[in-house]
Each structure stands twice: as C-alpha cells, then as structure tokens.
Amino acid sequence: MNIQRVHVIEKLPLVFLILMAVSWWHFFNYDTWLNDFGQSKSDWLLLIDIGVTLPLLCFICIKPKKIALMKSIGYFALLVAAGSYIIPNQYQVVWPYLTNLRYLILFGFIVIELSVIACVIFAIKQAITKGFDPDFAIEKPIKRFIGDSAISKLIIFETRVWSFIFCSRLIHSSAYEGDEQFSYHLKDANQSNSLGFILMIAFEIPLMHLVLHFIWSPLAANIVTLLTALSLVFFVAEYLAMSRRPISIDDRQIYLRYGVFNVFTIALDNIKTIEFNQSVIRRQKGVKRYNFSGAPNIHIVLKTEIDDAKQIYIGVDSPQKMISLVQHRIN
Numbered sequence: 001m002n003i004q005r006v007h008v009i010e011k012l013p014l015v016f017l018i019l020m021a022v023s024w025w026h027f028f029n030y031d032t033w034l035n036d037f038g039q040s041k042s043d044w045l046l047l048i049d050i051g052v053t054l055p056l057l058c059f060i061c062i063k064p065k066k067i068a069l070m071k072s073i074g075y076f077a078l079l080v081a082a083g084s085y086i087i088p089n090q091y092q093v094v095w096p097y098l099t100n101l102r103y104l105i106l107f108g109f110i111v112i113e114l115s116v117i118a119c120v121i122f123a124i125k126q127a128i129t130k131g132f133d134p135d136f137a138i139e140k141p142i143k144r145f146i147g148d149s150a151i152s153k154l155i156i157f158e159t160r161v162w163s164f165i166f167c168s169r170l171i172h173s174s175a176y177e178g179d180e181q182f183s184y185h186l187k188d189a190n191q192s193n194s195l196g197f198i199l200m201i202a203f204e205i206p207l208m209h210l211v212l213h214f215i216w217s218p219l220a221a222n223i224v225t226l227l228t229a230l231s232l233v234f235f236v237a238e239y240l241a242m243s244r245r246p247i248s249i250d251d252r253q254i255y256l257r258y259g260v261f262n263v264f265t266i267a268l269d270n271i272k273t274i275e276f277n278q279s280v281i282r283r284q285k286g287v288k289r290y291n292f293s294g295a296p297n298i299h300i301v302l303k304t305e306i307d308d309a310k311q312i313y314i315g316v317d318s319p320q321k322m323i324s325l326v327q328h329r330i331n
Contacts, residue, residue, distance in 0.1 A: 013058045017075055020049055025086045041091045043083070047098070050079040067145070125167055133177045134245075135263055138163060153262060160260050164237040164244070171244050178248025178255050180325055185242035186317045188294040194239040201232050234260070247290075247316060249325060256314065258290040266312065272301045274326045281313045291315030298323060 127137030
C-alpha cells in the first residue's frame with residue numbers, strides 16, 4: 001500500500017503540469033474575472049508557475065532529488081514550448097526570449113541524460129567484467145537512478161538489448177544466478193532460424209529503401225529504414241542472448257530468462273505441477289509462454305497467480321531433465 005502511495009505521489013507533478021497547461025490556455029483565450037475580463041493577460045504570470053511552483057512540487061513529491069531536478073528541467077522546457085501555443089501572439093512579451101532559451105535547456109537536458117546513460121553503461125560493463133549476474137548488473141544502476149517502475153523496466157529491457165550488442169563477448173552463461181542451467185537455443189533450431197531472419201532483414205533494408213524512395217518519398221524511405229534498422233538491432237541482440245542467457249534454477253526459484261526479455265521468476269513452493277507438453281499453445285488469458293518456435297515442451301501450473309498468469313509454458317533443450325530436477329526440489 002505504501003509503495004502504491006509513493007507512486008501516486010510521484011505522479012502529482014505530471015498531473016499538475018497537465019492541469020496547469022489547460023488552466024492557462026483557458027486564462028489566455030477567454031475573458032473572465034481571473035484576468036480582469038481580458039485586461040490582465042501578462043505572459044510572465046505563467047513563468048511563475050513553470051519556474052517556481054512546478055519545480056517546487058517536483059522536489060516535494062519525487063525522490064531522489066537528482067531525478068526531481070531532471071524532471072523539473074524537462075517539464076520547464078516542455079511548458080516553454082507549449083507556452084508558444086497556449087499564449088496568443090499579442091500577449092507574448094517575455095515568451096519569445098524564453099523560446100530561444102528552450103534550445104539551450106534542451107541541450108543541457110540531453111547532455112545530462114547522456115552522461116547518466118554513459119555512467120550506467122560503464123557500471124554495467126564493470127559489473128559484468130567482475131563476474132556479477134549480468135541481469136543484476138543492468139538492473140542495479142538503473143533502479144538506483146530511476147527507481148523501480150514501469151519506465152525502469154522498459155529502460156532495463158532496452159539496456160539489455162544494447163548490452164548484448166556491445167558487450168556480448170563479456171557475458172557468459174555461468175555468470176547468471178542459479179546452480180542448474182538449461183538452454184533453449186537448440187530447440188527447433190531457434191538460433192539458426194533467428195540468424196536466417198536477421199540476414200533476410202539485412203538484405204531487405206537497402207532494397208526496400210530504394211523502392212520507397214522512388215515510389216513514395218525520401219522522407220518515408222528514411223523513416224522506414226530507421227525503424228527497420230532498430231528492429232534489426234533487437235533481433236541481433238536476441239540472437240546473441242539465446243545461447244548466453246539461460247533458464248536457471250536454485251533452491252528457491254526458477255529464473256525464466258528468454259532472449260533479451262526481462263527475467264520472470266517462479267518460486268518453487270508456488271509450483272503445483274510441472275509436466276511434459278507436446279501441444280501447440282495459443283495466446284490466451286492467464287497463460288505465459290516462453291518459447292520461440294514449435295510447441296513448448298514444459299507446462300507449469302502455479303498455486304498462486306503471478307502477473308495474472310497461473311499457467312506457464314516453456315520450451316527448453318532438455319525438458320525431461322528440467323522436469324525431473326524441479327519435481328525433486330518441490331517434493
């Protein structure tokens with residue numbers, strides 16, 4: 001309950017920003033008693049809210065303070081840009097100067113963000129080099145800077161993708177937590193199929209770019225090429241992770257790592273049954289699937305739901321060995 005309350009409090013500056021933008025738009029575009037029926041619509045009044053009230057609210061509601069500072073700067077730059085549209089031209093006196101300043105603020109914000117990212121990458125590389133669990137090495141610095149939230153989970157996923165692109169040679173299966181490990185890259189030729197898919201995309205990119213360039217437009221060709229290149233980065237990272245990031249088991253839980261996706265843990269004492277599976281499983285409510293192709297060969301039924309799922313299907317290279325090991329440890 002306390003964690004939920006903290007998350008709600010941290011959202012207050014964003015809610016205030018939205019309400020403030022709507023309120024000030026109404027203030028500048030309608031004559032009411034608040035603006036002396038159109039006689040007092042000075043743009044510096046908005047500056048007080050975005051330069052004092054909103055940053056103060058960020059520092060009260062958001063911890064740690066460095067995150068509050070970064071959000072204050074970001075909100076300030078965002079509202080300066082929005083103010084150009086909220087405030088009619090005839091009332092803009094101070095705002096043209098602020099509009100020019102926003103580029104400097106945005107540049108400084110980008111520099112701060114890139115510095116944080118560089119520090120995170122350096123910390124991850126150092127931790128991986130020392131033999132720490134690569135997942136823990138990625139999560140720890142990110143959660144320290146951003147906290148544990150949906151945004152941090154997304155950033156952890158993105159960071160893991162780039163970690164395998166740039167640091168895959170430093171990542172070894174043995175470094176991951178768990179005393180028994182199981183691979184999944186050989187099942188149904190998962191890794192070989194992934195390589196073929198990568199080559200197909202790489203071959204298609206220049207051809208598709210030329211077709212779109214001449215048939216549609218150069219801008220559309222550039223956008224599609226960029227998006228395809230980013231998807232190619234993901235598939236390359238997935239290919240590299242398949243043979244390096246295993247499913248593992250210790251005395252307490254199963255660590256389901258599949259490709260570059262975030263780890264899903266199952267406590268052994270929460271497993272009701274585990275058995276061999278041969279049927280193809282379609283996407284459905286209450287079911288999680290960890291399988292690249294073909295039919296998953298392990299079916300786990302949980303006693304208590306995890307993330308709204310009570311059935312877990314997994315595809316591994318040695319299903320019978322994993323089933324026997326889990327059954328031995330839960331009995």
